[in-house]
Amino acid sequence: MEKIRLGRTNLVVTRLGWGGIPIQRVGEEEAVSVIQAVIEMGVDLLDTARAYTNSEHRVGMALRKATRPAVLSTKSTVKSGKIYEDVLESLKQLDVKKIPIYHLHSVSNFKDYEEVMGTEGAYRGLKRAQAEGLIDHIGITSHNLRVLERAIEEGHFDVVMACYSFLEPAAANRVFPLARAKETGILAMKTFSGGVIEEAGPALKFVLSTDGVVPIPGVETLERARENWRVFSEGGSLTENDKERIEAIRKQWDRQFCRRCDYCQPCSEKITIQFALGLKSIIKRIGTNTQEIGWIKDLIEKARHCSECGECLERCPYQLPIPDLIKENLAWYDSLINL
Ligand code: SF4
Ligand code: SF4
Numbered sequence: 001m002e003k004i005r006l007g008r009t010n011l012v013v014t015r016l017g018w019g020g021i022p023i024q025r026v027g028e029e030e031a032v033s034v035i036q037a038v039i040e041m042g043v044d045l046l047d048t049a050r051a052y053t054n055s056e057h058r059v060g061m062a063l064r065k066a067t068r069p070a071v072l073s074t075k076s077t078v079k080s081g082k083i084y085e086d087v088l089e090s091l092k093q094l095d096v097k098k099i100p101i102y103h104l105h106s107v108s109n110f111k112d113y114e115e116v117m118g119t120e121g122a123y124r125g126l127k128r129a130q131a132e133g134l135i136d137h138i139g140i141t142s143h144n145l146r147v148l149e150r151a152i153e154e155g156h157f158d159v160v161m162a163c164y165s166f167l168e169p170a171a172a173n174r175v176f177p178l179a180r181a182k183e184t185g186i187l188a189m190k191t192f193s194g195g196v197i198e199e200a201g202p203a204l205k206f207v208l209s210t211d212g213v214v215p216i217p218g219v220e221t222l223e224r225a226r227e228n229w230r231v232f233s234e235g236g237s238l239t240e241n242d243k244e245r246i247e248a249i250r251k252q253w254d255r256q257f258c259r260r261c262d263y264c265q266p267c268s269e270k271i272t273i274q275f276a277l278g279l280k281s282i283i284k285r286i287g288t289n290t291q292e293i294g295w296i297k298d299l300i301e302k303a304r305h306c307s308e309c310g311e312c313l314e315r316c317p318y319q320l321p322i323p324d325l326i327k328e329n330l331a332w333y334d335s336l337i338n339l
Helices: 028-041 055-065 083-094 110-117 122-131 145-154 175-181 200-208 222-234 240-253 273-277 279-286 294-303 311-315 322-337
Strands: 003-005 012-014 045-047 071-076 099-104 135-141 159-163 185-189 213-215
Touching: 028 045, 028 055, 028 222, 045 185, 055 071, 055 083, 071 083, 071 135, 083 099, 083 122, 099 122, 099 159, 110 122, 110 145, 122 135, 135 145, 135 185, 145 159, 145 175, 159 175, 175 185, 200 213, 200 222, 200 240, 273 279, 273 294, 273 322, 279 294, 279 322, 294 322, 311 322
Parallel strands: 045 071, 071 099, 099 135, 135 159, 159 185, 185 213
Antiparallel strands: 003 012
């Protein structure tokens, strides 16, 4: 089974990890048994987050039942030194004494980056946790490749997490070569483009064909976990058939899929456009209990203020019909919660 050392860390993991977003939307018993099965299959790296409601707790429960260990990666969106409190909460939820990788979660732009790296920022909070032996390595996650490039260049992080799939391949030319040169571990999120890609073969083989990258696809069913593991353990490269599927899916989503580059910003109504366009895939992964998740509710309400001014249209390099897609997604969301 192919294993890899994550950058300059001492962590050696199978090149297929697991992501803990969608596990929130199934019942607890099922969730724990799926996570346990994933560990028993041979997956080493489990990624979760404070923001994924009960995900850390479920990972902790599965870990206690499993017969082999796993490498834990979790994260917090807190931008100040108070992140230290979140580390303590993660330790409690995961029921462990130490967490191998703790990330600054979703550092969206340079303003956020400067805040987390400032004297009162979250990075200091994680350094404190590290000095006290509560975490081993500090990572950073972002949808913004320029933020990740800067983070790698400045050398403060052992691991980075970037969006990467055949619909969103930009990190391969920018972030990953830099990370390899600086011995920074690379985790790839959104390997199925947030649920847009259905087929495991083309999606995983594409990511695995990129040197040094560990995909962490989110999985909440045993069937999907087994399918991912099968593709990974067979270890084959992309077939002609896979390549044809990739081209067909790229064509189908060309004018619909948001690549999260943020070139369309700023929006005059302060809408987080990439969120508004990715709404379907977020709900698909998290489930419909979004009424209880404050940050999602806030972002949806903001998206309702799209004035259709069209300013973002000129800035999107992929010519996405942004206001139309926002309207369509909100109508879809409303129909879902009013069922
Ligand atoms: S069209 Fe809507 S999303 Fe685009 S800039 Fe205007 S208000 Fe923002
Ligand atoms: S709408 Fe276009 S410009 Fe904005 S984040 Fe998505 S792909 Fe990038």
